[in-house]
Amino acid sequence: MAAMAPSPGGGAGQHGALPLLLCFLLLSKEAWGLLCYCEGLCPDPNNFNGTCEAMPNSFCFSAVELHYDVETDEMKEERTYGCLGQDELGLMQCQAYLIEHYRPKNISCCREYDRCNEGLLPQLSPQKPSVAPPRDFSESLVLVTLPLAIVAFLALILTFWFRYRQRENSLLVYNKPVGIIMGPNDTLSDLIEQSSGSGSGLPLLVQRTIAKQIQLVQSVGKGRYGEVWLGRWRGERVAVKVFFTTDEASWFRETEIYQTVLLRHENILGFIAADIKGTGSLTQMLLITDYHQLGSLHDYLQNITLNYFTMIRLSLSTACGISHLHTEIFGTKGKPAIAHRDIKSKNILVKRNGECCIADFGLAVKYVSENNELDFGTNPKVGTRRYMAPEVLNETINMSCFESLKMADMYSFGLVLWEICRRCASESGDRYLSADEYQLPYFDSVPQDPSFDDMHEVVCVKGIRPDIPLRWHCNEVLKTMSKVIQECWHANPAARLTALRVKKTLYKLQVTDGTKIV
Known part of the structure; x- marks a missing residue:
């Protein structure tokens, strides 16, 4: 039989070209990226098209995460859509939807066609409690003794192994340092728990890896040192402080202070990572920390009225943070004493539980009593003029004495306590006295900036201090607070209270119903 050749213009030729066309389109999508549906995590906040362009060979994603809603006091699901970064190609992360997920987040990915993630809806599966069937006595006995026997056997093996390792280590000249291996599903809390326990931060390689994977969501504030952004790393919210290029010394100093041994404390802003990123013509210096959505104490006090409990909770937690900074911890892995030198309400953040944490260590000074040396760093800037102590304003402070720097911090802290107490409502007999309007210290004595x-004339020459409202003297709690405040901003530094003394006083303070603040 003669072979039949397909006609050049026939259907066979057309059918043969169709797979080639599909392959070309698929390859072009992988090579040039694709458009993904974007919601909640758009790289450009001004993009009203609801799309973002994925990096080559990357994925579109849809994620769901549980978040605490402050207004309703409930956990709510929050869905986000967008593009995975080039460093997160989804090799492990994008397979999370294939198994039941009992953690408070889940993610699904795709790259078949443009906006393929718009219909993806990963779910959070609630963990179902299992009901164990009743067992008889013999079965229960086996279930109890068998694990004990296994544990005893493993303990015996570990004992022999430990002795063997001790003998081996005694022959080694040096030990190879062990770092943290970052898995694809690790969270920030997991990484911090894996750290050495010294409290000096994550290893540098892990910090740089995290910094490269951060997605900036939106700007949440600006200061004299830079701009603060809300960012996301693997679905977790973080705060990213981007320093101006002219403030490299501030970035370096703050990074150095945050990595101080044993600095981590519940009333010190949690440090995550620091890195310098180059984006062609622009260099970004990043400082990544915990994110607190309530913002600074300055912003918080303008929108809320306090009661006795919340007032003391804010004041006490701030005092605990300053006390931890000022305290030197002795030992092989000890912590130096640290003076903040820029205590103010804008540098104190409010956490979701109503406590405060200290932030912004660009001007901090470290002191180690063993060698009696002060480490000022290389930042030539000074603190905020409105909060400067009298001895700083008249330039009589002894900069070589660490106690003088601590007492300057306590003067500034006294002004912060005054800001807090003004926003606390009070009672006088049967009368309810509303809180005063929020104001900055010396609002009625100096200009806005x-x-x-100006400050030297008011504070040093005239000896003026912020006014204590008369209603404070009609209530025992506010009356005690006013005494603490006035002792903190005393003109004589030696007469001021220490942070530890303020902390102990606030611990003993009781609200009107007799509940002790702890």
């Missing part, structure tokens, strides 16, 4: 000379 006072100069050094």
